[in-house]
Amino acid sequence: MIIKFLESIGAYVINCLETLGQFTILVRDTIVQLRHMPRFRHVFQQMSHLGVDTLPIIALTMLFTGMVLTLQTATEFIRLGAQSTVGGIVTIAVGRELGPVLAGVVTAGRVGAAITAEISTMKVTEQIDALKVMATNPIGYLVVPRLIACMCMLPLLVVFGDVIGSLGGWMIANYYDIDIYMYINSIDTFVEVHDVVGGLIKAIVFGAIVAIVGCYYGLNAQNGAEGVGKATTRSVVVSIIVIFFSNCLLSMVLYR
Structure with a gap:
């Protein structure tokens, strides 16, 4: 035993x-393979498919996140007489942590699953073997364009998410009679460039994680439809775990 x-x-x-x-x-x-010039047509296709199509769900996620964050904090700040700091606190929380992390998780669920499903289907139908027969490197043809697309698009999605999250926070703050001047002034007072730049650095790393993990499980999928499903599930789960782990390390390095 x-x-x-x-x-x-x-x-x-x-x-x-x-x-x-x-x-x-x-x-x-x-x-x-990154040393070689990628096919920009493939990169732009992946940017559109993996980045632009993900914007609506990230916008909704960050809008409600900013609203809920303000809803939970505004009452306490007003009770303490610190309502002039609500905008800055919400924007710092969204810019440093919630924006990049939630965007990374949403991207892992949508983009990572799509990458794994697409590449694993190519694997089980022997299309990747056909690429090798035609003297085309599968890493350069499949992985590199998706990696570049994710690393470029996720920071842009985070920027949109930060703005929308702060806007959602103001919508709730306005309900508590915190006018837009006070809200924006607190952002200008408390938020520094480093708060937003640190979140963008995280987004670049998270984009690389989503792309590499998704491609890895796609390229190593077992034969059959069941293997495609298992590879997709593992890709999403592992991507989310690695994102949270790397977020902890990056926060320790960037915001010490």
Whole structure:
């Protein structure tokens, strides 16, 4: 009984190390392929598909997030006589943490799943083998355009999300008789450029995570429709976990 338990633990550790090794090899190969000029037509297609189409759901997410954040904090700030700080507090929270993290999670759920499903379908239908036969590197053809698109579009989505989140916060603050001048003045007083830039740096990292993890599970999907479903699910779950973990590390580095 004990031996079987230890064997299961050993097998799990070996599987994790094997996955980490394969993931590292994919990152290395992707960096090598970045030296070559990508096909901009493919990059722009991925930007439209992965970035522009994601804007509505991120806008709704950040709008309601800003509204709820103000709803939960405005009453306490008014009770303490600090209603002039509501706009700055909401914008800092959205710009530093909520904007990039929620945008990353939404992108992982929508974009990461789409990347994995598309590439894993190509894998099980042997289209990736056909690319190799035609002397086309699958990493350069499939991974690099998606990586560049995610790393470029997610910061832009975060910028829109920050603005919309602050606007949603003002909509609720106005209900508490906090006028727009007081709200904007608090943003100008308390929010620094570093607060927003740090969130954009996070967004670039989160975009790379979503793209690389999605491509990894797509390229390593098992045969059959069941393998496509499992790869897509694992991609979303792992992307979200890695985003939260990296957000903790980045917050420690950027906002010490």
